[in-house]
Amino acid sequence: MSRRWLLALLTLLFSLSLALSACSSPTNQTQDKPADPAAPKTEPAKTANETPADTLFVSISADQGTLDPAVTMDNSAWKITYHAYQRLVEYDGASTEVKPGLAKEWKVSPDGMQWTFTLQEGNKFADGTPVTAEAVKFSFDRILQIKKGPYDVYSVIKEVKVDSPTSVTFVLAKNFPPFLSTLAANYGSIVNPKVKEKEQNGDLGQNFLANNTMGSGPYQLAEWKKGEYFKLTQNPNSTVKSTFKEVYFKITPDATAQRLQLESGEIDIAEGIPTEQLGAIKELSNVEVLQQPSLFVDYVYINSSKGNPALQNPKVRQALSYAIDYKALTDSVQEGYATQMRGPIPKGLWGHDEAAFQYTQDVEKAKALLAEAGVSNLSLTLLYSDARTWWETEALTLQAFLADIGVELKLNKIANATSREMIDKGEFDLALGVWSPDFGDPFMFMNYWFDSNNFGLAGNRAFYKNDKVDELVRKAATTNDQAEREKLYQEAQKIVIDEAPYIYLYQKDFLLPVSKRVKGFVYNPMLEGIYNLAEMSK
Amino acid sequence: MSAEVHTSTVTRTVNPFWYTCRKNPLMLAGIVVLVIILLLSLFAPLISSYEPTKINIKDRFAPPSAEHWFGTDEVGRDIFTRILYGARLSLGVGVAVVLGAGLIGTVIGSISGYFGGRIDQIIMRLMDMILAFPSLVLAMAVAATLGPNLQNAMLAIAIIKIPVYVRLARAETLSLREKLYVKAAVTFGIKPWRIITRHIIPNAISPVIIQVTLDIGDAILLVATLGFLGLGAQPPTPEWGAMISVGWKHLLDYWWYPTFPGFALFLASCAFNLIGDGVRDILDPKANR
Amino acid sequence: MKQIILKRLSMLVLVLVGVTMLTFFLSHVIPGDPARMMVGQRATEETLQEVRRQLGLDQPVWVQYFTYIQGLFAGDLGTSIRTQQPVSDDLLTFFPATLELALLAFVIAILFGVPIGILSAVKKDTAWDHAGRLFSIAGVSTPVFWSGLVGILIFYKFLDWLPSSGRLDLSVPPPLKITGLYLLDSLLTGNWAAFKNSLLHLLLPSFTLAFAQLAIVTRQVRASMLEVLGQEYIRTALANGISGPVLLFRYALRNALIPTITVVGLSFGSLLGGAVVTETIFSWPGMGKYVVDSIAFLDFPAIMGFTFVISIGYVLINLLVDLTYYALNPEMKE
16 A cells, blocks of 8 residues: 555656656757857846945855854954944054043053943943943953853953942952953953843853844844854944944855855955965956955964973074075965064064064074084974964975975874864974964063963963063063063063074965955954944945 | 687687777776876876975966976975876775775675674674764764874775675675575585685675775775865875865966866776776676676 | 564664764764863963863763763753754754755756666667766766866856855845745745745756766666666567567666665765765855864764764665665565
């Protein structure tokens, strides 16, 4: 009985397939004919596909994880929701300094332990609730309770006190001069306390904010179609005027597809195009490539205590630094869109020393240093992952340079998650890395990279320890006078350049292929990859 | 006398071969292509004066020319040379993996079929598990656990391929077990291991050989796909999949970079598939009218 | 019939237990830590431990496994570490897209593969045969990323006939969700704009995928047809004057279909799990991309969920194949 039914069904399916295949062959033939009447009809419809002027289309390469500002430490998630929130202070245009945001003014106690902010009145969350001091306290208490990534930055907060509806005071556990700067980063976002209504199992609304926004910024997340796009719409209650009514972040993993869509005008900004292709992109009539110096650096960790014992000798590390032709490296890896670093603090951030020593290629000197150190036939591993597209080329190039001074470099390319683990444990000789500051203070470089309390992923990935350097950077971190701090940092810099626990490679330019229709984009090096959506138009 | 015998065997084996080739020019084409690729890769050092891993930054992305027949890649290595050396790797790995999987699978399958009962049950459920496991997840998990390199990629592909051979060999064994000569061997008290190696496997091998030739092309593609996902050979090893994976991002600007390795991959895989089809026509009596 | 179903279902349980255990322990021996991926690059040890505690990663592996299995019985596939969403929600979001793509590719492969296979068999060793086989072998030998990109270049860039990415234009609202398959849903709700648009988006990826699967179908159809055509009763029938086409479709094809269904059915499983590259090239929001991202993040609840679904799918397809066998071949003994 059921057997006959099955048989009937299959016969039906099959005859249908035969019939369809019979139909499909003539259509196939018409496709080959050049005089297909369907073709010219569809063509004008597509060329008229120019994007509307009140909507921005941005191509991104990957979907995101959580969007909750108290949880995510991922730059690519920040770019989606940064404009759904406001912060007490905001970065000012293209500078690394801050300007008033939700707070119109602030003051700090002489010992640096108390910061008091006075709020600007009139700011409202997307649902119309006013932004109050209570909301500020709520947002920071939430970070401290959730205890995920951003907690690291704010564990210095002892208490947040509401003085009045428009005044709030942060009491710190110790003097922390970069504090003001951290408030302008994504994790300083002020969240609508009404998120408590969305709480599930005491998660403080983490599940809700992972997929939604509840802020007072000019935009709000209207729709997130997983794997396809994010759609932002204007926040009706925002005090900030913006031009774009809607902003789409389209997820397009393939670089070639992104480029073709940018060419055809289907999207306005394509983030995922590799540097090598920008030369060709510049030739396009409807696209320009924006180029700005950034604070994003690419460097090599030399494992100074846990790797190959030869690397514990500063002379060997210097030899490695002398082996590299920095100009040729940036040309081949970044098409020349990069500048050789001059010490750890990049150009554009205060504390950068224009007079600092720069290594240049000197094969003889490198060989001599190796001989002095009594090292011969050195063989090292270079750890890297697929996290950055250019690392493969960079690894190959470094391999060639080190071969010239008689050092064999074995490449070890592994999955990103695994490589993080290995770097954290110090299981490598050399490793490729990148770094960009979250807040505009040399603390981000000097204290993270060199303080021996930060061994491992936390920052001191070279496992480098020097008591003098420890003393200098720790003192600089708790001093309020900026001139004094600059002096301390520069003294420390001299030591760490000479002792070379890292190979300071280059500072990458920020490059972005943008449709010529788009106007008003200002790049801020502190907001790597985050657009000033509210000021942009086309 | 001995010469007589010799010629007669030759005519007996050669004739069907040439006959098949004439009837099936595609197989002949496959063989020719494969032999050419093999020769080129074997004599690579004589054919090309470049080293496959020697980088030359000044000469990056050079288009095809008399010096660099297939152009150069992002660090100035000669693509033609890398394809030649890569052929050793891709073909070698493809053949090795499939032969390995075929051998292991046949042994397991014939044991399973010969003994039956609980052993058979356990083996077949295990194979069901592997088959039910998404092959990509398995391959990626193996690569991630043991580290992404060629050996582990080979291991992963072999594991994926084994169940097919187990099933084939088991099915053949089940029918062979009922054959008179096997039953006779059992009554003579010959040890099971000997029966399996002497009587079962040699007679069950023909569907396995067909499957092996068909699978090699697929395995080469799988190696390349794992290389493409960054789980195969480690740089700077010249591996076709890895070359394409870096190269295809440059398709629009430097068309030669992904095109030539891609074409090599296509040719090799095609050749094995054509040969596989032909071998099936020869070995599979059911397919011959 | 009942026996087959029962046997297959008991196998399902066995396979699932094995598969979950294997995936779980595999994803735990992988060096690396999902908590570390979550807290960002610069996390301190203290924060890391706290997050590990929150995620339950500080428990011994077998405790984690039993917690997971417990949840499974309550219908809970766990929460993805990467997306912070219930894994079941994530899979429901991504599965229909992959299913739709795979189904259409499957249909296309059969639509083209069966006629080519028959042609090859009937005209064995002629130019037709060679051409047909060459075409399908070319398909299986072309890397998917290659055919996909060339497709985009021709049909999107040069001809501008087809879109290059996604399931729908941003301007077209998706049809009311019934099955999650846009094509089917728009058909059911009579939403012609969405139907046309989603069909256009499907064409390139599904043909790309189908091209790679074509050889499996043609090869099997050809071989089975040859076998059947060589059999005594067909020859007798021919000698008795039964006309070619009738014979071909009424007798030969029906018998040739049985092994074809097995092979093709089983290949559908790999189609579901193996569409990653196609999904990447065409920005197709499917499961393949989801699982690759999850593996990179070591997000094991997500990896487990994916493996779980694919395994169930595989066993069910097996069951379906068995049933078809049974329906087509009444004499077959269990």
